[in-house]
Amino acid sequence: MHLPNHFRFAGLHCGIKPSTKSDLALVVSDLPAAGAGVFTQNRVRAAPVRLTEQRLPASDIRGLVVCSGNANACTGEPGWRDAVRMAEIAADKLGCRPDQILVCSTGVIGQRLPMEKIEAGIDLAAKNLASDRQSFAAAASAILTTDTRAKISSRIISFAGSEIRLTGFAKGAAMIGPNMATMLAFVLADSAVPCQHLQNLARQAAQETFNCVRVEGHTSTNDSLILLANGAGPPLPNEGLKEFDAAVTAICADLAREIAADAEGASHLVTIRVTGLPSKEEARRVAIAVADSPLVKTAIFGADPNWGRIVSAAGYAGVDFEEKNLSLRLGDFELYKTGTPARFSQEDASAYLKNNREIDLHLSFDLGTETATVWTCDLTYEYVRLNAEYTT
Amino acid sequence: MHLPNHFRFAGLHCGIKPSTKSDLALVVSDLPAAGAGVFTQNRVRAAPVRLTEQRLPASDIRGLVVCSGNANACTGEPGWRDAVRMAEIAADKLGCRPDQILVCSTGVIGQRLPMEKIEAGIDLAAKNLASDRQSFAAAASAILTTDTRAKISSRIISFAGSEIRLTGFAKGAAMIGPNMATMLAFVLADSAVPCQHLQNLARQAAQETFNCVRVEGHTSTNDSLILLANGAGPPLPNEGLKEFDAAVTAICADLAREIAADAEGASHLVTIRVTGLPSKEEARRVAIAVADSPLVKTAIFGADPNWGRIVSAAGYAGVDFEEKNLSLRLGDFELYKTGTPARFSQEDASAYLKNNREIDLHLSFDLGTETATVWTCDLTYEYVRLNAEYTT
Numbered sequence: 117m118h119l120p121n122h123f124r125f126a127g128l129h130c131g132i133k134p135s136t137k138s139d140l141a142l143v144v145s146d147l148p149a150a151g152a153g154v155f156t157q158n159r160v161r162a163a164p165v166r167l168t169e170q171r172l173p174a175s176d177i178r179g180l181v182v183c184s185g186n187a188n189a190c191t192g193e194p195g196w197r198d199a200v201r202m203a204e205i206a207a208d209k210l211g212c213r214p215d216q217i218l219v220c221s222t223g224v225i226g227q228r229l230p231m232e233k234i235e236a237g238i239d240l241a242a243k244n245l246a247s248d249r250q251s252f253a254a255a256a257s258a259i260l261t262t263d264t265r266a267k268i269s270s271r272i273i274s275f276a277g278s279e280i281r282l283t284g285f286a287k288g289a290a291m292i293g294p295n296m297a298t299m300l301a302f303v304l305a306d307s308a309v310p311c312q313h314l315q316n317l318a319r320q321a322a323q324e325t326f327n328c329v330r331v332e333g334h335t336s337t338n339d340s341l342i343l344l345a346n347g348a349g350p351p352l353p354n355e356g357l358k359e360f361d362a363a364v365t366a367i368c369a370d371l372a373r374e375i376a377a378d379a380e381g382a383s384h385l386v387t388i389r390v391t392g393l394p395s396k397e398e399a400r401r402v403a404i405a406v407a408d409s410p411l412v413k414t415a416i417f418g419a420d421p422n423w424g425r426i427v428s429a430a431g432y433a434g435v436d437f438e439e440k441n442l443s444l445r446l447g448d449f450e451l452y453k454t455g456t457p458a459r460f461s462q463e464d465a466s467a468y469l470k471n472n473r474e475i476d477l478h479l480s481f482d483l484g485t486e487t488a489t490v491w492t493c494d495l496t497y498e499y500v501r502l503n504a505e506y507t508t
Numbered sequence: 509m510h511l512p513n514h515f516r517f518a519g520l521h522c523g524i525k526p527s528t529k530s531d532l533a534l535v536v537s538d539l540p541a542a543g544a545g546v547f548t549q550n551r552v553r554a555a556p557v558r559l560t561e562q563r564l565p566a567s568d569i570r571g572l573v574v575c576s577g578n579a580n581a582c583t584g585e586p587g588w589r590d591a592v593r594m595a596e597i598a599a600d601k602l603g604c605r606p607d608q609i610l611v612c613s614t615g616v617i618g619q620r621l622p623m624e625k626i627e628a629g630i631d632l633a634a635k636n637l638a639s640d641r642q643s644f645a646a647a648a649s650a651i652l653t654t655d656t657r658a659k660i661s662s663r664i665i666s667f668a669g670s671e672i673r674l675t676g677f678a679k680g681a682a683m684i685g686p687n688m689a690t691m692l693a694f695v696l697a698d699s700a701v702p703c704q705h706l707q708n709l710a711r712q713a714a715q716e717t718f719n720c721v722r723v724e725g726h727t728s729t730n731d732s733l734i735l736l737a738n739g740a741g742p743p744l745p746n747e748g749l750k751e752f753d754a755a756v757t758a759i760c761a762d763l764a765r766e767i768a769a770d771a772e773g774a775s776h777l778v779t780i781r782v783t784g785l786p787s788k789e790e791a792r793r794v795a796i797a798v799a800d801s802p803l804v805k806t807a808i809f810g811a812d813p814n815w816g817r818i819v820s821a822a823g824y825a826g827v828d829f830e831e832k833n834l835s836l837r838l839g840d841f842e843l844y845k846t847g848t849p850a851r852f853s854q855e856d857a858s859a860y861l862k863n864n865r866e867i868d869l870h871l872s873f874d875l876g877t878e879t880a881t882v883w884t885c886d887l888t889y890e891y892v893r894l895n896a897e898y899t900t
Binding site: 157158159160161187189190191192224225226336337410411414415417418420423424425427428430431432435436437438439452455456457495496497499500501503504505 | 549550551552553579581582583584616617618728729802803806807809810812815816817819820822823824827828829830831844847848849887888889891892893895896897
């Protein structure tokens with residue numbers, strides 16, 4: 117892991133979650149950082165989303181305070197004041213203006229934040245801030261809800277004799293849908309990048325990565341991707357910016373795949389590739405129809421190479437094609453070829469599903485050259501258990 | 509039950525299903541009947557769907573042969589010939605032209621029909637045809653797949669001194685999505701109705717009833733609604749036609765609700781009513797977003813009055829509104845009022861979900877006067893079990 121310079125981290129349990137799991141993260145840049153973000157497209161937007169969105173893009177962000185276990189969504193005017201207050205408390209501890217602090221929350225909808233606990237938590241976190249890996253890991257853990265593990269990705273790029281370090285961390289698990297999800301993702305870098313460039317990059321990287329993750333099509337109230345670049349390194353020339361953009365996008369792609377792989381109750385990470393359609397939009401529509409089909413997702417859980425469900429999901433995606441235009445592969449198995457069932461070993465294809473946690477579906481059409489890739493997971497007993505028994 | 513005159517029925521096991529469950533139904537009208545139908549909008553359409561669609565509307569339909577356990581979908585040219593052959597065999601037994609016979613299939617995708625068994629089955633069914641209730645019940649059972657019970661609805665209307673009898677039967681269970689579903693539904697009547705009128709009625713009744721059922725959003729390859737009116741009664745004047753249309757629509761609504769209530773693994777029938785939006789289309793979009801959310805469906809299974817999931821599903825339906833425009837009721841419980849959580853007893857609302865198999869959700873907006881109603885069911889362990897272990 118390549119932690120960027122001049123960032124410090126803390127993560128701890130302040131008492132939002134009923135368990136002893138950590139639930140408050142504080143991330144501080146010692147230098148004013150360029151900041152940018154993209155947020156949920158849901159009409160119902162949590163207070164911290166509205167507050168943080170207002171503050172970005174900006175060129176002098178100092179910190180990020182995240183609480184997990186409570187989304188501070190659908191909490192009306194009092195919830196808005198709580199979000200504002202979280203930033204004020206952190207700003208007070210760090211000696212900066214409140215509008216230099218970004219706020220995120222994730223968890224249960226419709227409950228007020230326990231502000232006394234959060235105030236004490238931010239106070240303690242500010243005292244614990246450190247730049248070592250352990251402190252970073254504590255912060256990356258404190259943003260999780262039903263995730264089973266932290267999601268972290270890191271890159272290092274060299275330019276003009278100096279190194280630029282980038283590290284991202286994220287949480288996912290539930291409500292992973294179109295246009296972002298109950299997903300928080302942060303990418304920190306120690307390069308100098310204009311905040312407007314960062315804002316364009318955030319939009320584009322989200323579109324190419326997080327927006328290609330489909331767990332259940334339920335967009336959340338709190339989705340946020342935030343990029344911070346604190347300028348500890350030298351300003352980047354155009355070529356350096358390109359490399360920087362590619363590194364940020366690669367980190368986002370890593371985190372997006374990790375989110376799909378660790379979705380609630382998932383036993384398979386499914387990569388759905390669609391090729392050969394006239395437009396990207398059509399390719400994406402087919403991929404999403406397949407990814408969202410509970411019949412496809414349960415078949416994968418059941419290790420059933422059920423091409424009929426996949427082909428029929430493609431059939432209702434709203435894309436014009438005839439059966440003969442479509443072929444389908446599952447891993448190396450050709451299941452369906454130009455409109456008719458192919459010969460394959462049901463047993464071997466089922467074994468491929470049983471023995472691999474990561475599996476590939478490829479729907480190829482002969483109607484064009486555009487492609488799309490979407491990541492999803494299977495639908496399991498554990499998904500039902502977690503969501504029938506857990507109040508989000 | 510009011511069986512229409514001059515129809516005869518048979519249902520039996522011919523060997524398509526590995527179990528001993530019945531899998532072949534034959535319905536015959538002794539008089540040439542006006543026939544109409546509407547079919548799946550999936551790009552992947554089973555052979556029997558394409559064949560039957562070609563033959564409708566028509567004024568001289570004599571029979572209907574339905575097999576269950578095999579969808580005859582994705583079977584290419586040989587599958588087409590099998591569908592044609594099914595009609596030929598039935599026509600031969602009944603002494604009519606093949607194009608007077610309609611064919612439907614439902615079940616596993618991508619496998620050839622066992623035509624020898626089907627030929628013997630149609631032969632036997634033709635010998636068993638009878639107009640009594642038991643024979644009708646045998647036919648209504650023979651079209652089922654993973655349904656736990658037959659779906660039947662009946663009406664009688666009086667006009668100009670004579671009685672008109674209408675009876676519908678259907679199968680549902682899996683792949684219940686937009687624009688019809690793996691759903692076969694048949695409504696038989698002994699009135700005289702022009703086939704073009706019947707065709708318009710089929711389209712409108714499907715839109716108002718079956719197309720409002722959302723189990724999983726996966727449109728099937730085989731959905732069909734077929735109406736037959738055999739003219740045993742007197743021609744209907746305009747006023748009588750209106751009453752006839754209302755009776756057919758009411759039967760379709762009964763069958764649609766039955767399909768949602770008996771969806772695979774369902775433990776709740778959920779009626780989602782959306783009111784107060786500027787257009788029907790927007791109301792329908794909100795209802796469908798809520799109906800399709802696995803998070804909403806698992807919460808209902810878990811008896812969790814989780815209004816946050818419902819409100820946030822409405823939020824991504826692509827309809828413009830502010831939180832304050834929306835209120836939500838679950839049965840008699842007001843959960844959310846003009847943008848803020850309402851006070852209600854979590855315990856009582858949970859008990860309502862636990863103690864009622866049929867539950868109501870009402871999302872009311874203050875942005876217009878248009879409404880929509882959609883029926884769905886919850887997402888249960890049993891749904892996952894059935895679909896992970898059953899090859900459709």
